[in-house]
Amino acid sequence: MRLILIAAAGLAATLGTAHAQSPVERGRYLVDTVMTCQNCHTPKGPTGDIAGKALSGGLKFDEPPFTVTAPNITQDSETGIGKWTDAELKSFMTTGVRPNGVPVVPLMPTGYYKILTPGDLDAIVAYLRTVGPIKNEVAAPVYRAPMQQEVFPGAEKPMSPADLNDKVKRGFYLATIAHCMECHTPMDKGRHLYDTRLGTGGQKFPGPWGESTARNITSHKTAGIGGWTDAEIKRAITHGVRRDGAALKPPMGYGYYAKMTDTDLDAVVAWLRTVPPLE
Numbered sequence: 285m286r287l288i289l290i291a292a293a294g295l296a297a298t299l300g301t302a303h304a305q306s307p308v309e310r311g312r313y314l315v316d317t318v319m320t321c322q323n324c325h326t327p328k329g330p331t332g333d334i335a336g337k338a339l340s341g342g343l344k345f346d347e348p349p350f351t352v353t354a355p356n357i358t359q360d361s362e363t364g365i366g367k368w369t370d371a372e373l374k375s376f377m378t379t380g381v382r383p384n385g386v387p388v389v390p391l392m393p394t395g396y397y398k399i400l401t402p403g404d405l406d407a408i409v410a411y412l413r414t415v416g417p418i419k420n421e422v423a424a425p426v427y428r429a430p431m432q433q434e435v436f437p438g439a440e441k442p443m444s445p446a447d448l449n450d451k452v453k454r455g456f457y458l459a460t461i462a463h464c465m466e467c468h469t470p471m472d473k474g475r476h477l478y479d480t481r482l483g484t485g486g487q488k489f490p491g492p493w494g495e496s497t498a499r500n501i502t503s504h505k506t507a508g509i510g511g512w513t514d515a516e517i518k519r520a521i522t523h524g525v526r527r528d529g530a531a532l533k534p535p536m537g538y539g540y541y542a543k544m545t546d547t548d549l550d551a552v553v554a555w556l557r558t559v560p561p562l563e
C-alpha cells in the first residue's frame with residue numbers, strides 16, 4: 285500500500301511538470317479561450333466558426349462613426365499580419381495604433397489589453413506566429429470620426445505577474461482581457477459609463493439571432509447576479525444558460541469561455557462578486 289502511494293505521488297509530481305505551459309500553449313489559451321479573438325476574427329457560417337478558417341477575417345461592424353471588418357490576423361504576408369514585427373504587434377495590442385499609424389475602432393478591445401503581463405503579451409505573439417497563412421482580403425476600414433482608444437479603469441498598465449496569485453486580482457485580470465465589461469456597461473456618446481454604471485448592462489446587440497440586450501452582472505441581489513450561486517454564474521459564462529434554464533443569445537462567446545480552466549472561472553466569479561451592486 286505504502287509503495288503504491290509513493291508511486292502515485294511521484295506520478296502527480298511528473299504530471300505537474302509536464303503540464304507547465306509553453307508560451308505557444310499559453311498564447312493559444314488566451315487567444316482561443318479567454319480573449320475570444322475568434323468571436324470577431326473568424327468567419328461564421330450557419331453553425332458557427334467556419335472550420336479551417338480560424339482568424340482569417342470575420343465580422344463586419346457598421347455603425348454611424350465607422351464601417352469596419354475584423355481583419356485577417358493569420359500569418360499571410362499580404363492579406364494578414366505576417367509582415368508585422370513582434371514589436372509592432374505588441375505595440376498595436378496595447379495602444380490600438382497600427383504600424384502605419386492608423387488607430388483602430390475601440391471595439392477592437394485594445395483598451396483592455398494594456399493590463400497584459402509582458403509574458404502573456406509575448407505568449408499571444410508566439411501563438412499568432414503559429415497560425416498558418418490564409419489568403420483573405422477584408423474590406424478596408426472607413427472612419428467617419430476620429431478613433432481613440434478607451435482604456436478600461438484599472439487596465440492602464442501591465443499587472444504584476446505576482447498579483448495573479450491573488451484570486452480576486454486574477455479574476456479582474458481575466459475578466460478584463462475577456463472584455464466582459466465592454467458589452468456589459470452602457471454607453472453614452474460613444475463612451476462607456478465605467479465610473480457610474482459598471483456592469484449594469486443595457487447595450488443592444490442585433491444580429492442573425494434577432495436582438496440581445498446585455499444583462500446586469502453587478503453583485504446586486506435581484507437586479508444583478510448577486511443572488512446566483514458560483515455554479516450558476518459559471519454555467520451562464522460557459523454554456524449560455526440562465527439561472528432559470530433559459531438559453532442566452534450571442535454575441536457573448538460562451539463556447540470559447542467554456543474551455544477556461546475551473547481555477548480561472550472561479551477567479552472571475554470571485555471578482556464579479558466585488559462589482560458594486562447597482563440596479
Ligand code: HEC
Nearest residue numbers: 315319320321324352353354355357388389391392393425
Ligand atoms: C469585439 C471584436 C474583436 C475582438 C474580441 C478582437 N478583435 Fe481584433 N479587431 C477587431 C476589429 C473590428 C478590427 C479592425 C478595426 C478597424 O479596422 O478599425 C480588429 C483589428 C485587429 C488587428 C489589426 C489588424 C490589421 O490588419 O489592421 C489585430 C492584429 C487584431 N485585431 C488582433 C486581435 C487579437 C489577437 C485578438 C484577441 C486577443 C482580437 N483582435 C480580439 C475586432 C475584434
Ligand code: HEC
Nearest residue numbers: 462463464467496497498499501520526532533534535536
Ligand atoms: C460581446 C459582448 C459580451 C461579452 C464580451 C460578454 N458578454 Fe455576457 N452577455 C452578453 C449579452 C448580450 C448577454 C445577454 C444575452 C441574452 O439575454 O440572451 C450576456 C449575458 C451574460 C450573463 C447572464 C446574466 C443573466 O442575467 O442572465 C452573465 C452572467 C454574463 N453575461 C457574464 C459575462 C462575463 C463574466 C463575461 C466575460 C468573461 C461576459 N459576460 C462577456 C454580452 C457579452
